[in-house]
Amino acid sequence: MGLIAGVAANAAPSLALAIPLAADTPTTITINDVTVTEPVSGQSLASFTISASPNITQTVNVDYATSDGTAIAGSDYVAVSSKNPIQLSTSKQSAVVSVTIKSDTKAEGSETFFLNLFNAKKATIATKSQGVGTINDPLPTLSIGDRTVT
Numbered sequence: 001m002g003l004i005a006g007v008a009a010n011a012a013p014s015l016a017l018a019i020p021l022a023a024d025t026p027t028t029i030t031i032n033d034v035t036v037t038e039p040v041s042g043q044s045l046a047s048f049t050i051s052a053s054p055n056i057t058q059t060v061n062v063d064y065a066t067s068d069g070t071a072i073a074g075s076d077y078v079a080v081s082s083k084n085p086i087q088l089s090t091s092k093q094s095a096v097v098s099v100t101i102k103s104d105t106k107a108e109g110s111e112t113f114f115l116n117l118f119n120a121k122k123a124t125i126a127t128k129s130q131g132v133g134t135i136n137d138p139l140p141t142l143s144i145g146d147r148t149v150t
Contacts, residue, residue: 027052027123029062029088031115031131038076038137039103046077046101048115048131050086051094052123060123061085064097069112071135077101077113085119101135108137 030053034046052060065081066073073079078100086095097115115131 025054027054027056027060028126029060029117029120029123030126030128031117033132033134035134035136036101038101038108038135041103043103044101045098046133046135047096047098048133049094049096050088050117052088053093056088056090056093058122059087059089061087061119061121062117062123062125063119064115064117066099066133067114067116067130069114069132071111071113071133073113075102075104076111076135077133080115085121088123099133106137110137111135 030051032049034048036044036046038044050062050064063082063085066077066079071077080097080099086097088095099113099115112135113133115133117125117129
């Protein structure tokens, strides 16, 4: 460090302090898993909750679509996909996507399908990018009673 005549030098090291701001934390979109019982007749709903956290400071968007596991679209559930992306904001930090579950006469046990999240805008999708929909179809039981033949 050079000195100029008549000017004192300050040799103290400078100190920089970084303070993370809440706005620096990226918004993450998550989805839950759902378990429903297959209806005996008619239809029921499997409702997935899509949430954004921690700090939404602007509107974020995400697309979604179902895909088959052991449950098959058309016979076990009604496929859905986003014609318009889900929008989450400071005033609406979660949304529900409902998938129609169909009844059938097959004894199948439990089956699964998925609701996949993709194409997020102004946010990131959590590591778990799909919700698992489990349709419980209790297997029928067989019982035999005593009979008397005469």
